[in-house]
Amino acid sequence: MADQRSAPATGTALSEREPQELPTAIDRYEAPDGAAAPAGPVGAADLVEPAVAGEPAIAEESVVAGEPAVAPARRPSALARRARRVASRAATKSGAILLLLAAWEVLPRIGVFDRVFVPPLSEDLVVWYGLLLDGPLPEHLQASLIRSLSGFGLAIALAIPLGLLIGWYRPVADALTPLLEVFRNTSPVALLPVFTLILGIGETSKITFVLYACSWPILLNTVSGVKTVEPLLIRSARSMGLGPVRLFQKVILPAAVPAIFTGVRLAGAYSILVLLFAEMVGAKAGLGYLILDTQSSFRIPEMYAGIITISALGLLFNLLLLRIERRFSTWRTT
Amino acid sequence: MTTTAVTSKIGIRDVRKVFQVRDGGEPFVALDGVDLDVREGEFLALVGPSGCGKSTLLDLVAGLTAPTAGEIVIDGAPVTGPGLDRGIVFQQYALFPWRTAQANVEFGLEAKAVPRRERRERARHYLDLVGLTGFEERYPHELSGGMRQRVAIARSLAFDPDVLLMDEPFAALDAQTRESLQEELLRIWDKTGKTIIFITHGIDEAVYLGQRVAVMTSRPGTIKEVVEVAFDSRAGDLRADPAFGEYRHHVWTLLRDEVAAAQVLERKAATARG
Numbered sequence: 001m002a003d004q005r006s007a008p009a010t011g012t013a014l015s016e017r018e019p020q021e022l023p024t025a026i027d028r029y030e031a032p033d034g035a036a037a038p039a040g041p042v043g044a045a046d047l048v049e050p051a052v053a054g055e056p057a058i059a060e061e062s063v064v065a066g067e068p069a070v071a072p073a074r075r076p077s078a079l080a081r082r083a084r085r086v087a088s089r090a091a092t093k094s095g096a097i098l099l100l101l102a103a104w105e106v107l108p109r110i111g112v113f114d115r116v117f118v119p120p121l122s123e124d125l126v127v128w129y130g131l132l133l134d135g136p137l138p139e140h141l142q143a144s145l146i147r148s149l150s151g152f153g154l155a156i157a158l159a160i161p162l163g164l165l166i167g168w169y170r171p172v173a174d175a176l177t178p179l180l181e182v183f184r185n186t187s188p189v190a191l192l193p194v195f196t197l198i199l200g201i202g203e204t205s206k207i208t209f210v211l212y213a214c215s216w217p218i219l220l221n222t223v224s225g226v227k228t229v230e231p232l233l234i235r236s237a238r239s240m241g242l243g244p245v246r247l248f249q250k251v252i253l254p255a256a257v258p259a260i261f262t263g264v265r266l267a268g269a270y271s272i273l274v275l276l277f278a279e280m281v282g283a284k285a286g287l288g289y290l291i292l293d294t295q296s297s298f299r300i301p302e303m304y305a306g307i308i309t310i311s312a313l314g315l316l317f318n319l320l321l322l323r324i325e326r327r328f329s330t331w332r333t334t
Numbered sequence: 335m336t337t338t339a340v341t342s343k344i345g346i347r348d349v350r351k352v353f354q355v356r357d358g359g360e361p362f363v364a365l366d367g368v369d370l371d372v373r374e375g376e377f378l379a380l381v382g383p384s385g386c387g388k389s390t391l392l393d394l395v396a397g398l399t400a401p402t403a404g405e406i407v408i409d410g411a412p413v414t415g416p417g418l419d420r421g422i423v424f425q426q427y428a429l430f431p432w433r434t435a436q437a438n439v440e441f442g443l444e445a446k447a448v449p450r451r452e453r454r455e456r457a458r459h460y461l462d463l464v465g466l467t468g469f470e471e472r473y474p475h476e477l478s479g480g481m482r483q484r485v486a487i488a489r490s491l492a493f494d495p496d497v498l499l500m501d502e503p504f505a506a507l508d509a510q511t512r513e514s515l516q517e518e519l520l521r522i523w524d525k526t527g528k529t530i531i532f533i534t535h536g537i538d539e540a541v542y543l544g545q546r547v548a549v550m551t552s553r554p555g556t557i558k559e560v561v562e563v564a565f566d567s568r569a570g571d572l573r574a575d576p577a578f579g580e581y582r583h584h585v586w587t588l589l590r591d592e593v594a595a596a597q598v599l600e601r602k603a604a605t606a607r608g
């Protein structure tokens with residue numbers, strides 16, 4: 001222990017070099033170190049695992065492939081236990097969906113629903129497959145995707161920088177917040193006629209409409225992400241001499257990333273939801289058009305094929321964005 | 335510079351800090367007439383009743399806020415803003431949650447434009463110093479409270495500030511962790527000869543760590559007395575030393591009146607508001 005503490009001034013001169021020669025960590029810390037070390041990769045894997053319900057099996061394989069020789073006796077049982085856990089979790093998660101699909105198949109067949117209006121799922125799927133292979137489905141899908149993705153991409157490119165700017169300059173944020181609230185609480189769909197009036201019924205109008213709808217969640221989440229950065233972190237960074245630019249780059253931006261991604265993910269869902277509306281008004285292609293058109297000409301199974309496509313597309317898109325979001329915010333506690 | 339400026343590392347000269355209160359009441363005097371000199375390489379413990387302005391004083395020394403009146407000098411030069419010559423350890427850790435332990439420690443080094451390779455080495459060295467070898471790649475949420483605090487300490491040590499400002503750094507820790515960190519801190523201080531201001535609520539902690547213990551009055555805070563703590567030897571269980579008990583009792587007596595005064599003040603403020 002420090003028994004020369006009454007003479008600190010003499011120690012000062014040596015201070016610069018001395019840390020280099022220090023013996024390394026005290027022994028008592030090595031016990032938790034050793035105990036915790038194996039927990040590292042497991043913990044990391046656990047973080048990934050619940051993320052993608054279908055995937056853990058793959059992650060598991062790669063772990064095993066990486067170190068097949070290590071403790072072969074204990075591996076299989078642990079593996080089996082985990083596989084069982086994953087399977088039961090998958091069952092819990094997909095139970096409700098399987099039930100819905102089963103009801104869709106069975107109820108029309110036993111006459112609870114009119115088969116004309118709600119054909120059994122299998123029939124819809126057959127029609128869907130046909131449309132996909134040699135029908136107009138790919139063409140509609142492509143039209144929708146181009147509109148969605150362009151609007152969505154433009155919204156990202158515009159709303160993130162704008163949100164950062166608004167969030168960073170508090171006076172701007174204070175001045176604009178009421179206006180943003182008004183727009184946010186006005187359904188974009190209510191404004192669709194306005195877009196059609198001004199921009200016509202062409203692609204520009206539809207893409208702009210998606211862009212508009214997608215911008216709000218991104219913008220608002222970015223603004224709040226920037227505004228809600230823990231003040232203590234800002235103080236901490238400032239105490240280490242960071243100027244405004246570096247502060248923004250090294251603290252504000254990384255701190256806001258999860259909020260921004262939440263906005264992006266919401267916008268991804270919006271981009272498909274609102275596009276349907278746009279495509280139901282004066283479009284000649286697209287999934288929205290397909291659904292409306294088949295419904296009005298009474299091609300009911302084809303209508304359901306369109307609906308299934310939309311639903312799958314939305315799910316897929318959301319899953320993709322969720323994965324990207326996770327990748328960028330692994331540091332979050334949850 | 336005069337000779338006193340050489341031995342005095344930090345000079346706090348008649349400092350006053352007034353906060354403008356939002357609801358338009360009269361201005362809030364947090365500190366008034368604070369005079370304190372901290373010597374080069376000294377370990378100064380600062381105690382005082384809750385709300386007396388200890389953190390406020392530390393912010394001023396850090397340069398995060400400016401005094402309303404008076405001045406703070408470091409090495410004879412007035413403080414005009416934050417700088418890497420002073421490192422702060424905040425009570426709530428203040429680690430960047432998106433950075434690993436290693437990257438957190440590197441933060442100050444990046445600010446200092448230390449080359450990447452050296453940054454990495456230095457960060458590892460200081461993590462090692464606080465006993466966190468093997469935890470470099472952990473994110474703060476994967477560390478215990480005590481480990482986080484040690485990362486924060488390593489971060490402040492890594493950019494090698496002359497002055498270490500610590501605001502109740504061990505308050506949230508369990509007794510065992512606190513004691514081991516206290517010893518580590520003394521060891522580090524002993525090796526590096528940094529000037530340390532250490533705020534604490536613990537009288538034991540203050541007497542154990544500080545070469546001097548500055549006791550503050552209740553609000554508006556000012557320095558009531560600075561107690562010199564000198565033991566013949568620090569070998570063995572210092573806390574069992576009779577001298578330890580005497581210092582402890584002395585500081586306790588000084589504080590008791592101030593804590594009582596602070597409580598009266600708080601009650602008065604509460605009734606005035608109600």
Ligand SMILES: Nc1ncnc2c1ncn2[C@@H]1O[C@H](COP(=O)(O)OP(=O)(O)OP(=O)(O)O)[C@@H](O)[C@H]1O
Binds near residue numbers: 354355553
């Ligand atoms: N930014 C601020 N605006 C207004 N009042 C403030 C501000 N910061 C601190 N105060 C007030 O100044 C007084 C001193 O606060 P400070 O945080 O320095 O106390 P402290 O001694 O650190 O207390 P504790 O021991 O509880 O941490 C408190 O009464 C607090 O309410």
Ligand SMILES: [Mg+2]
Binds near residue numbers: 388389390501
């Ligand atoms: Mg405080």
